Structure formats: C-alpha cells, structure tokens
Amino acid sequence: MYDFGIKNPTSIDDVKAALGDAEDGQFLAGGQTLIPVLKQRLAMPSDLISLSRVDGLSGITAGGDSISIKAMTRHAEVAANADIKSAIPALAKLAGGIGDPHVRNRGTIGGSVANNDPAADYPAAVLGLGATVITNEREIDADNFFTGMFDTALNEGELITEISFPIPExxxxxxxxxxxxxxxxxxxxxxxxxxxxxxxxxxxxxxxxxxxxxxxxxxxxxxxxxxxxxxxxxxxxxxxxxxxxxxxxxxxxxxxxxxxxxxxx
Amino acid sequence: MPAITVRVNGLEVTKEVGARTLLSTFIREQLKLTGTHVGCDTSQCGACVVTLDGKTVKSCAVFAWEADGADIGTIEGLADGDKMHPMQEAFREHHGLQCGFCTPGMVMTAVSLVENNPDIDEDGIRHGLEGNICRCTGYQNIIDAVKTGAKAMRG
Missing domain, CATH: 3.30.390.50 (CO dehydrogenase flavoprotein, C-terminal domain)
Incomplete structure (x- = not known):
C-alpha cells in the first residue's frame, strides 16, 4: 500500500481538526474493507483518521420505540445485544451473518453504512426499517441516505455518529x-x-x-x-x-x- | 514512526512500527513469532487469526498501531511448556490438518469459539469456522478435532 500519516483523535472536535489538517484524509473505522482496499492500492489517502479512540462513538441504547447504535459499534456487539435480539431480532441476525466471526469483531455499523457496498447487509436494515442516520452535522432519513453504488448523502468530511432504528411490529x-x-x-x-x-x-x-x-x-x-x-x-x-x-x-x-x-x- | 506497547502472550513489549505495518507483520517480523501465518494477505483465509483483547481478529486486517495498549494472544501462547493446549492435542489426535498452514488460525478460532460457548454444537462449530479456509482436509477432521477439543476444555 501507499504510505500515509496517522491521526488518532479522541473527540469529534479533534476528528474535524484532524481532517482539516490532512490533505486528503480518510476515516478508518473497523478497517475490514478499507485495509484490503489500501493493500490493493485502490485508495491513496494522505492520512488515516482512526475513529477507534474517539470518545462516545460506541454503544447501544434501547429506548421505548427505537434502538440507537453508535457508529463504532462492532457487528458482533449488535448480534449479541439482548435489547436488539428481543426488539428487532432480524437486525441482530443480520449483524451475526456479516462476513465471519473475525470480521464481526472488527467491522462497524458506521463503516458499513458509510461505505454503502451494493452487497452489504446493513444498508438493507437501515432502509428496510426506515432508520435515521445521525451525523456530526445533521440527521438523514434512510430514504435520502443511499444515493448510488458506494455513494451516500454524506458530505465530504461528514461523520456518522449513530443510527437510530425504529422498533417494528x-x-x-x-x-x-x-x-x-x-x-x-x-x-x-x-x-x-x-x-x-x-x-x-x-x-x-x-x-x-x-x-x-x-x-x-x-x-x-x-x-x-x-x-x-x-x-x-x-x-x-x-x-x-x-x-x-x-x-x-x-x-x-x-x-x-x-x-x-x-x-x- | 509511532511506538506501541502491547502485551503479547502475557509479556509486555514496546516497539516502533510503521504506519503501514500490519499486526501480522509486526507479530511475525518484529516479534519473530512466526506461528501466526499469512495465507492470503487479502483478509479472507483466517490463517493469521490472533486474539486482540480476547477477541479473534485477522491480524492482516488490523494495523499494528491500532493495537497499541492491547492484549494480543498468538498460537505460541497456547501451550503450557511442553504440554499442548487441549485444542492443539485434539487437532493432533484427529489429524485435523494436512499441510498445517491454516492450523494456527484454526486452533486460535476454535479455542475462542469454545471459550465463548462451551457447549457449542457441530452447527455452531461449522459456522464459527466460516472465516478460516483449509485447502487440504475437507474440514471433517477439523470439525472432529474441535468437538474433542471442546470436550477436553470443558474438563
């Protein structure tokens, strides 16, 4: 892979600053797509901005009529979460069927949704459940989020922070x-x-x-x-x-x- | 180059790593722990599986600097001196390998599967090994080995 710089921000404000400082920065979430892409020299970011150490970007919160999943939550955590299993069992099943156990221990919901791979599982859940994608700038309805192959409504540098799924019948x-x-x-x-x-x-x-x-x-x-x-x-x-x-x-x-x-x- | 500090098989180590250094490269070339194999380098085969803070990951799909501060477990950490881990012993007993290249990843994954679910059944074992490819055995002896290893680990 081509060489790059590393930034390890610990807050959303630092993420924005790190991106601003980089000539052509790229967010690194779980890396299960990005790292293989870098190896193949299909991407050449000047800097990787790792999201792993950003405070408050991981975790699952169940409310009365919705469940909110923070962006850096790993697939394995979604698959094993008791609230999701009981309120939206198909979402837990979907997360538990992504890739393999090792991928599920690293891959994140935010990374998957932002990447919008045409064959990824999470986009089906976000659109099928009519979820809301919450970023550091705004809230985006699922119906307006996925705009094309590997393309989303996210602006340059806009970061998904969490996704809120309404609980279906x-x-x-x-x-x-x-x-x-x-x-x-x-x-x-x-x-x-x-x-x-x-x-x-x-x-x-x-x-x-x-x-x-x-x-x-x-x-x-x-x-x-x-x-x-x-x-x-x-x-x-x-x-x-x-x-x-x-x-x-x-x-x-x-x-x-x-x-x-x-x-x- | 960033310096990272990790615990590998219980021993703390601090080293400088490059931005592009994969965890697998760090383990093999800087720590000289060559039991972790790199089968495909495209994050598909699972030969490079190690544990990162107790969870199995493909070490060729994680940067070494991402592991800063973490606990890493490799195949070298399983045996107790000359006494093999029960899962290693089960692979030997059932001939759960032919060329042996995928074995470190298979054993690391199998141990993790059983630790997470001591009563894992054959279906669970087969699904749990989906990220580990073997081009020799046809998997049957590996499944038998994991079943026996699970029983031995349960005691």
Whole structure:
C-alpha cells in the first residue's frame, strides 16, 4: 500500500481538526474493507483518521420505540445485544451473518453504512426499517441516505455518529449469501409498522432499494402469498459470475416471501 | 514512526512500527513469532487469526498501531511448556490438518469459539469456522478435532 500519516483523535472536535489538517484524509473505522482496499492500492489517502479512540462513538441504547447504535459499534456487539435480539431480532441476525466471526469483531455499523457496498447487509436494515442516520452535522432519513453504488448523502468530511432504528411490529431478514464471502448475493428485509410495510433489497442492484409493489401488496395482506413473482424486473439488476440478473430477480421474490414468513414467526 | 506497547502472550513489549505495518507483520517480523501465518494477505483465509483483547481478529486486517495498549494472544501462547493446549492435542489426535498452514488460525478460532460457548454444537462449530479456509482436509477432521477439543476444555 501507499504510505500515509496517522491521526488518532479522541473527540469529534479533534476528528474535524484532524481532517482539516490532512490533505486528503480518510476515516478508518473497523478497517475490514478499507485495509484490503489500501493493500490493493485502490485508495491513496494522505492520512488515516482512526475513529477507534474517539470518545462516545460506541454503544447501544434501547429506548421505548427505537434502538440507537453508535457508529463504532462492532457487528458482533449488535448480534449479541439482548435489547436488539428481543426488539428487532432480524437486525441482530443480520449483524451475526456479516462476513465471519473475525470480521464481526472488527467491522462497524458506521463503516458499513458509510461505505454503502451494493452487497452489504446493513444498508438493507437501515432502509428496510426506515432508520435515521445521525451525523456530526445533521440527521438523514434512510430514504435520502443511499444515493448510488458506494455513494451516500454524506458530505465530504461528514461523520456518522449513530443510527437510530425504529422498533417494528414485525420484521424479517433473509439473505442468500455468496458462499465464499458471505456478502449478500441478494438480501431482503421486510418490516411492518402498523399499516406501513417497508421492503428493502440489497445485493441485487447497484445500490440498496425499496420495492413499492411488494410494500403495497403486503400492506393489503401481510402474508408470503401476497408477493407474486416478477414484481422486480431483471433489467437493472447486477449480472456477474456469481448470479445472473434473472436469477437475482427470482431470488428477490423467494427471499421476500421467506422474510415475511420469518416476520410472522 | 509511532511506538506501541502491547502485551503479547502475557509479556509486555514496546516497539516502533510503521504506519503501514500490519499486526501480522509486526507479530511475525518484529516479534519473530512466526506461528501466526499469512495465507492470503487479502483478509479472507483466517490463517493469521490472533486474539486482540480476547477477541479473534485477522491480524492482516488490523494495523499494528491500532493495537497499541492491547492484549494480543498468538498460537505460541497456547501451550503450557511442553504440554499442548487441549485444542492443539485434539487437532493432533484427529489429524485435523494436512499441510498445517491454516492450523494456527484454526486452533486460535476454535479455542475462542469454545471459550465463548462451551457447549457449542457441530452447527455452531461449522459456522464459527466460516472465516478460516483449509485447502487440504475437507474440514471433517477439523470439525472432529474441535468437538474433542471442546470436550477436553470443558474438563
């Protein structure tokens, strides 16, 4: 990898100062994507600004109608958290299915969401549950956060500090993992809030997306049978050696039905 | 170059490390603990797994300076003198290796799995080893070894 400088800020104010001092600074969260990317010389930051020692960036807080997860909280902590397991079980399951145990001990929710990998799991949870992404500057609705492949609404230097997930009435997440990487070939989250249903799909397209046709059908009747095949056209889906776009389109329907069944217990 | 202080297998050590020095490189080349293997260097194979403050990590996907102040455990820290750790003994007994290159990461992961869940079942073992790749055995003897090692660790 190319050489870089190191900054180890301990407060959000120091993070901003460190970024301002750097010619082309890059945040380092858990590093499970960034470090391999640096090794491949696909990125050349002047400085890495490590977030590991910033006070108050890690932890999980359960409220009455939402659960807040700080940005540097590791996947393994989300997977094992008793409040999340009981209030949003699909979110704990999703975190426990990312990568492998070693990745889950390092990788963070903030890093994953900011990176917005098209096959990452967390974007499906953030969009599917209609979470709020809280940064050092503002609050961003999930519907406005994911703007394209590896692209988000975050401004240059804007830092995710926490993500707040509303507690749904029922929720399910099913993914078809790539057997080598455990990334989602396709992953579908279905969440029900009273008369509102949200369906978010990751892995299938260039960026996580909702499926309004499924949401309408599930609002009318929250049952696996409500989801017909062919609701998502294959045209704009990912097509690679792992799966054709037609196969991914088919999987969306299959996994959505299973996610509804999971939500219904 | 930053100086870092870490405890490795219980012994405190202070060294200067480069910004780009990976924890795996630090362990192998600066501490000369070559039991930790680097199989892929792309953070996929798990041969380089060590414990960082008690949790397993791929040491090729962590910078050495990120570990400043931490407790690190490597495969060299498992045996008690000439007496192998029960998990190492189980790998020997079940021939849970062929070339042996992945074994340090397998054993470190297996010990951690059992410490976190002493009653781990076969399904848990298989899922728990998802981050550790073996190109020789076909895994069956590794699973058998971990089952036996878990039983021995339970006492």
């Amino acid at each position: 029922a929720v399910g997440y099913i993914k078809f993992p790539n057997p080598a990487t455990r990334y989602a070939l396709v992953g579908v989250m279905v969440a029900k809030f009273g008369n509102t249903v949200r369906v978010a799909v990751t892995g299938a397209g260039p960026c996580v997306f909702r499926v309004p046709e499924m949401e309408q059908a599930l609002t009318a009747s929250f049952s696996p049978d409500s989801i017909k095949d062919g609701l998502v056209p294959a045209d704009d889906l990912n097509n690679d050696i792992h799966a054709s776009r037609e196969y991914r389109a088919h999987l969306i329907g299959v996994l959505a039905r299973r996610a509804v069944a999971e939500a219904n217990g």
